[in-house]
Amino acid sequence: MKRRKKKAVLSGISITETENSLVLFGEADDWTEKLSAGTAAAKLTKKPIVNRIVCRNGEDPGGICMPMNLTPEEFDGVYDAVIVGGGVVGAAVLRELSKWKLKTLLIEKECDLAFHASGRNDGMIHPGFAAKPGSKKAYYNVRGNAMYTQLTKDLKVPFVRQGSMILLAHPLYRLVVPYMLYRAKKNGVPGCRYVSKKELKKIEPNLACRAAGAFLMPTSGQLFPQKLVCALAENAVSNGAEVRLETAAADFRFEGNRIVEVVTNRGVIKTKAVINAAGGWADVVAAKAGDPFFTLHFRKGEDLILDKKAGAFIKKIYAMPRLSQLKSKSKGGGLVPTVEGNVLVGPTAHEVCSRDDYSTHADDIEELGKHIRLNGKLSAGQIITYFAGIRACSYHEDFIVEPSKRIGNLFHLAAVQSPGLASAPALAEEAAKWLIALLSEKEPVRPNENFNPVRNDRRYDFDLMNEEEKDAFLKENPLYGKIVCRCEQVSEGEIRDVLRGSPAPMTLDGIRHRARAMTGRCHGGFCTPRIVKIMTDELNLKVTEVYKKNRLSPLFFGETKGEE
Numbered sequence: 001m002k003r004r005k006k007k008a009v010l011s012g013i014s015i016t017e018t019e020n021s022l023v024l025f026g027e028a029d030d031w032t033e034k035l036s037a038g039t040a041a042a043k044l045t046k047k048p049i050v051n052r053i054v055c056r057n058g059e060d061p062g063g064i065c066m067p068m069n070l071t072p073e074e075f076d077g078v079y080d081a082v083i084v085g086g087g088v089v090g091a092a093v094l095r096e097l098s099k100w101k102l103k104t105l106l107i108e109k110e111c112d113l114a115f116h117a118s119g120r121n122d123g124m125i126h127p128g129f130a131a132k133p134g135s136k137k138a139y140y141n142v143r144g145n146a147m148y149t150q151l152t153k154d155l156k157v158p159f160v161r162q163g164s165m166i167l168l169a170h171p172l173y174r175l176v177v178p179y180m181l182y183r184a185k186k187n188g189v190p191g192c193r194y195v196s197k198k199e200l201k202k203i204e205p206n207l208a209c210r211a212a213g214a215f216l217m218p219t220s221g222q223l224f225p226q227k228l229v230c231a232l233a234e235n236a237v238s239n240g241a242e243v244r245l246e247t248a249a250a251d252f253r254f255e256g257n258r259i260v261e262v263v264t265n266r267g268v269i270k271t272k273a274v275i276n277a278a279g280g281w282a283d284v285v286a287a288k289a290g291d292p293f294f295t296l297h298f299r300k301g302e303d304l305i306l307d308k309k310a311g312a313f314i315k316k317i318y319a320m321p322r323l324s325q326l327k328s329k330s331k332g333g334g335l336v337p338t339v340e341g342n343v344l345v346g347p348t349a350h351e352v353c354s355r356d357d358y359s360t361h362a363d364d365i366e367e368l369g370k371h372i373r374l375n376g377k378l379s380a381g382q383i384i385t386y387f388a389g390i391r392a393c394s395y396h397e398d399f400i401v402e403p404s405k406r407i408g409n410l411f412h413l414a415a416v417q418s419p420g421l422a423s424a425p426a427l428a429e430e431a432a433k434w435l436i437a438l439l440s441e442k443e444p445v446r447p448n449e450n451f452n453p454v455r456n457d458r459r460y461d462f463d464l465m466n467e468e469e470k471d472a473f474l475k476e477n478p479l480y481g482k483i484v485c486r487c488e489q490v491s492e493g494e495i496r497d498v499l500r501g502s503p504a505p506m507t508l509d510g511i512r513h514r515a516r517a518m519t520g521r522c523h524g525g526f527c528t529p530r531i532v533k534i535m536t537d538e539l540n541l542k543v544t545e546v547y548k549k550n551r552l553s554p555l556f557f558g559e560t561k562g563e564e
């Protein structure tokens, strides 16, 4: 029956097997049909799928949008590596490489880091249980998870390991626990155990659902992902690496089977190697770089953010999935108490034909109500906002982590869907290992003796200080006592220090990402004018040069009361 179904979705589609891929050609009515053909084809082979099917209704996710008309930049000398993409994966690679004496550059097409998936997720450091045993997702997730304790300490990024639970909806589900334990063991997830109904009530007294017990995964954690990405890049830059924003890899030039130049909208960059960490555009970048061996598809996830008041009513991350979800592509979402005290609800999972359509929908918001109802103290009235993100997936639903088979100096970190955030530090180690081996073929690569793993600014230390230290700090830095964002308690001192960092934010969202200002209940209603003032003052800008998200979202168009 299943075979017949597979045949049906593939009828009329021609399939060619190449050395590295299975390539699909033909026509489909729409994106959904094209997607079904890709998914069916993935069941026939272990090779990556290149889906060249054309949709008759014109649906197509498009290519790379590039910021144009910007001043050209100087790129001196030859880089040892250019990393394409400033999400968590690219930033983690940049930092990993800064442990070595190398000339490295990260280019990001947007005006800030963490602009796409890495700034639009749940910030969960997954334990590695959900990924299929034997998959790359499972391997890098478990490794990455273990690295977060030291990494966040070094980068001064607040992180909490509150643990997560799968609630068992029915007493019979207890029969599945041995399988869950077996799976956890296979993936190498430490500390998992069954929690009885009685113990569960003690852990989560506000549970409103009839859970018969739970499966506890104590290594799960949560952090603010944008802060992490910026911190990774800042630490890399202070250790000698470079970052250029609004710089898009548009093309590549080759000598033999090696890339020698990356052509960007700001100029040409000479390089010895390229690392493709381009997230939702990684298949486009791979194709431009001479290695079109996979196609991505896109799964949108929508999330709700609940007010900080909600955080008091929940201790652990939890969800009550249906049994069938154990095998599904998405983890199904749930309730995620954040390190700052809010609660995230979500994400949903729906296939879309877009790399960056972040619209939110009433249906999804409604769908997420099922998670809110798990906890008797949470309600829709606590929602302060929604957001959406897009997971970039391969047809085999696993990460692509490998050197190119065609291009001698190209490495792919692609199709990094969830748990990509949790896996990023381990993915970075893999790419660094490859690069060091590649460069060492010509000459030895030496460690950077001056590498300092600790982010060497003081602004996030403030929360960690005792009262005495705070008093002393405030005497030296009185602007840290002047609170600008009341919801998140962000001071003028911190915002000014954020603006003096490198890579520095160019927009209000950039400040939001680094300091969390404007993320609270009022969404910047009170503090935005004050932050604009600090920005214009610190960066010597006119108010008309202050943008919300990027150069297409100016906040002001001119003076209303006349200029002298």
Ligand SMILES: Cc1cc2nc3c(=O)[nH]c(=O)nc-3n(C[C@H](O)[C@H](O)[C@H](O)COP(=O)(O)OP(=O)(O)OC[C@H]3O[C@@H](n4cnc5c(N)ncnc54)[C@H](O)[C@@H]3O)c2cc1C
Residues within 6 Å of the ligand: 064, 084, 085, 086, 087, 088, 089, 090, 107, 108, 109, 110, 113, 114, 115, 116, 117, 118, 119, 120, 121, 122, 123, 124, 125, 126, 247, 248, 249, 250, 277, 278, 279, 280, 281, 282, 285, 300, 301, 302, 303, 347, 388, 389, 390, 391, 413, 416, 417, 418, 419, 420, 421, 422, 423
């Ligand atoms: C709703 C949602 C919730 C999630 N929750 C979690 C979670 O809780 N835990 C977890 O582990 N994972 C989670 N994920 C997955 C996680 O967000 C991703 O795996 C991760 O962010 C991928 O990072 P990345 O660096 O590969 O991609 P991205 O963050 O998309 O970064 C790629 C960057 O490359 C840039 N780029 C693309 N093309 C070019 C070019 N030609 N030139 C220059 N730059 C270019 C893009 O602008 C982009 O900024 C979630 C994802 C979603 C959508």
